[in-house]
Amino acid sequence: MNAIAYEYPEDVRAVRDGIEGFLHAEVFTRHERHEALLDDDRKLYAEDGRFSPAVLDIIREIRMASAAAGYYAMCAPEQIGGAGMGHVAWFGVWEKIFHACGYKHWLGHYAVSHWAMGPSPVLAKMTPEAKRRILPDMMSGKTSMCFGLSEPGAGSDAARIKTRAVADGEGWRLSGGKIWTTNSPHAEFCIVFAVTDAERASQGKGGISAFLVPTDAPGFKVERIIKMWGSAGGDEALLHFDDVRIEPYQLVGELHRGFATAMLGVNLGRIYNSARAVGVSRWALEMGFEYTKVRQAFGHPIAEYQGVTFPLAEAAMQIHAAHLMSLNVSQLLDRGLPARKELSMTKAFAVQAGAKALDSVMQVHGAMGMTNELNLTEAYVSMRKVNIADGSNEILRRAIARAMLDGDMAL
DSSP states (O other): OOOOOOOOOHHHHHHHHHHHHHIIIIIIHHHHHTHHHHTOHHHHBOTTSSBOHHHHHHHHHHHHHHHHHTOTTTTSOGGGTSOOOOHHHHHHHHHHHHHHHTTTSGGGGGSSOOTTTSSSGGGGGSOHHHHHHHHHHHHHTSOOEEEEOOBTTBSSOGGGOOOEEEEETTEEEEEEEEEEEETTTTOSEEEEEEESOHHHHHTTSOOEEEEEEETTSTTEEEEEEEOOTTOSOOSEEEEEEEEEEEOGGGEESSTTBTHHHHHHHHHHHHHHHHHHHHHHHHHHHHHHHHHHHHOEETTEEGGGOHHHHHHHHHHHHHHHHHHHHHHHHHHHHHTTOOOHHHHHHHHHHHHHHHHHHHHHHHHHHGGGGGSGGGOHHHHHHHHHHTTTTTSOHHHHHHHHHHHHHTTOOOO
16 A cells, blocks of 8 residues: 555666665575674674674675665766666665665665765766776775765864865875764775865855865874764764875865865755655554554553554654655755755654654563664664754754745745
8 A cells, every 4th residue: 555646757666676676685685694793783893893894894795786786876977887866766765775674684774875985976076087096996886985074163064174185286185184974984985075275165155175085095094983872883983184195186076166065965865864764764663563463461452552552653644744755855856956945844854753753663662672683772873863964953944944034935
């Protein structure tokens, strides 16, 4: 039964069906085969908090298998060898992945290239030499990257970044640092945003450039893994750059105009996180409603108690609305419309609804909801984190209010 009147285009339906088959064939089987490794934090992470080498090998296998099957770079532009699919496909496939995998089969989250970790429209702005040197392994899934934008004093206000790239002959010397850089403990490359014209940057007229930097370059250092929520490891790190040499071919996009590249990535991230919220919540709600049918209290299934089922019903209402909003804004973006207000609305609404849905499902399960075997705690932590990532809910409300104060009153 379908609750959504909108029908995906035929090519998107084919990819959604195909990725589901890929997940069953390549992801679920690996989780079964490597359960002792993937479900144990003591084996999942090395002593420094990075994924262990064995885990990284499995993640690379997933990326490369997906690339060989034609899914990994599905939303990368055709000019760099991708399938060039748009925002509707981006949302639809990620929603399918998170719905099918939840957080039990988390390797599936590597089946399609995340915009900040591999092939995406961001890499269309690479120089021809960078494409020749770096792109083949990136497209095949052999290597990955990260996106160095946030700094301790420049999170939501990205224009305040302090990292500098000072001209040095035909290239630059990079100094500074980044924080909250997802995938940086494991990536082979990092897109680093740095001030290249301090005067223009101070006036808000550009002056920020993007560079693609190998993480093993002299002076590039992963200072420490950022561990959160009591985890033994993490996927974010604090980065430091000490006079890193940057060659001309490493410039991404136009000099002094890198902020547009940064915002392109952030906007893709907002669609991605909306898809994650909808997909994971659907996975969790299915678990929650099923549990109410089999768990008994006082001689009756707890499904008979309104105090149990009404919070799940409320969550389902919110996720349905988030699903519709996400499909709508994806279509607007595919038509070439900016949809800044609508994208802010969608991301904020979806991730808030997702966090509430996960909390309700955990509550229904009681103490079982907090056990490792159900993976609901990992899902909840993920939903809580994305209420901040790619624009906090407060920043998104600010963007909505500013657009409406400027006269955009369309709802």
